[in-house]
Amino acid sequence: MLDRLATQALTLLPPEEAHRATVSLLKSPLAPKPRVACDPMLRTSFAGLDLPNPLGMAAGFDKNAEVAGPLLDLGFGFVEVGAVTPRPQPGNPSPRVFRLRMDRAVINRYGFNNDGLDAIAARLKARAGRPGVVGINLGANKDSEDRAQDFVTGLVALEDHVSFLTVNVSSPNTEGLRSLQGRQFLAGLLGRVLSARRTGKPVFVKVAPDLTDEEKADIAAAAMDAGVDGMIVSNTTLDRTGLHGPYKDEKGGLSGKPLFEKSTAVLRDFARETKGALPLVGVGGVFTAGDVVTKLKAGAGAVQLYTAMVYEGPGLVKRIIEELPKLLRAEGFGSVRDAVGAGL
Numbered sequence: 001m002l003d004r005l006a007t008q009a010l011t012l013l014p015p016e017e018a019h020r021a022t023v024s025l026l027k028s029p030l031a032p033k034p035r036v037a038c039d040p041m042l043r044t045s046f047a048g049l050d051l052p053n054p055l056g057m058a059a060g061f062d063k064n065a066e067v068a069g070p071l072l073d074l075g076f077g078f079v080e081v082g083a084v085t086p087r088p089q090p091g092n093p094s095p096r097v098f099r100l101r102m103d104r105a106v107i108n109r110y111g112f113n114n115d116g117l118d119a120i121a122a123r124l125k126a127r128a129g130r131p132g133v134v135g136i137n138l139g140a141n142k143d144s145e146d147r148a149q150d151f152v153t154g155l156v157a158l159e160d161h162v163s164f165l166t167v168n169v170s171s172p173n174t175e176g177l178r179s180l181q182g183r184q185f186l187a188g189l190l191g192r193v194l195s196a197r198r199t200g201k202p203v204f205v206k207v208a209p210d211l212t213d214e215e216k217a218d219i220a221a222a223a224m225d226a227g228v229d230g231m232i233v234s235n236t237t238l239d240r241t242g243l244h245g246p247y248k249d250e251k252g253g254l255s256g257k258p259l260f261e262k263s264t265a266v267l268r269d270f271a272r273e274t275k276g277a278l279p280l281v282g283v284g285g286v287f288t289a290g291d292v293v294t295k296l297k298a299g300a301g302a303v304q305l306y307t308a309m310v311y312e313g314p315g316l317v318k319r320i321i322e323e324l325p326k327l328l329r330a331e332g333f334g335s336v337r338d339a340v341g342a343g344l
Helices: 002-010 015-027 068-073 117-126 147-161 177-181 183-196 213-226 257-274 289-297 307-312 315-330
Strands: 044-046 049-051 055-057 078-084 097-100 105-108 133-138 164-168 203-207 230-233 253-256 280-283 302-305
Touching (some): 002 015, 015 068, 015 097, 049 133, 055 315, 068 078, 078 117, 078 164, 105 307, 117 133, 117 147, 133 147, 147 164, 147 183, 164 183, 183 203, 213 257, 230 257, 253 257, 253 307, 257 280, 257 289, 289 302, 289 315, 302 307, 307 315
Parallel strands (some): 055 078, 055 302, 133 164, 164 203, 203 230, 230 280, 280 302
Antiparallel strands (some): 044 049, 097 105
């Protein structure tokens, strides 16, 4: 009840103010630490990472690596922070975040606002020795002359301090970034990043949902040829079909419930295209334990959420983790891995 009341109070604030307030709360002694009963059947291995459960916090919430620990305390099996760019940048002008309440969705055009590599590296280094799987989402500066080098710079600086790294070439809020998903450029970019890797930490690539069949085939081929360790499917969408309210045509990436079906279809396509050769993270519109099961059956080995917490609050994580084993057993699965790809 307190969780829901606090969430309702936050939704009275403008979206970006509510985001900052939530991060501040998680940094404080008042941060919630629910007792989450994590059924042993939820433990799984993903791209060599040992996860207590398959539910993760997606990148974009903890942009500056300030609250990875408190997020893990909510019950997440893993957390992805960032995106980080080599140099600090303020992002796009405000207002840049909009709630679509009728659609249980958000449009954002933050534009990789973050404190920069040095500050975020220091925070991640300070976590050394603490438990939990924490990864970093790597971005490129808006005015960079060599965006591929930005990803290399981020990896070199951070790979010792994280569990995994994600090459984000799919945000719609940095002009031209999605063009890096083209097969030839993506292959070269990933080749440079992986050549710079020293530790063997898993490297993922995050892709957009707004892709043609040919583009999906090209991206899958480039990822497999380069030797990445997995893919995150998918980022926010530019699609505005069926939306409601005064903010429905705002520029930026759409997340939340309207993205679920589209992102799951794209996930399924990549699972078929890669034929199980690449572990996949399913993200986009996840609000319930049933949504997690659907993503697993569509080929995801792990699942992320973010926008659902805007509407449901931090207690959502505990609810999903405690309901998930019942749903898996009801469908005859004895483990998370049993469910992966079962619906293909």
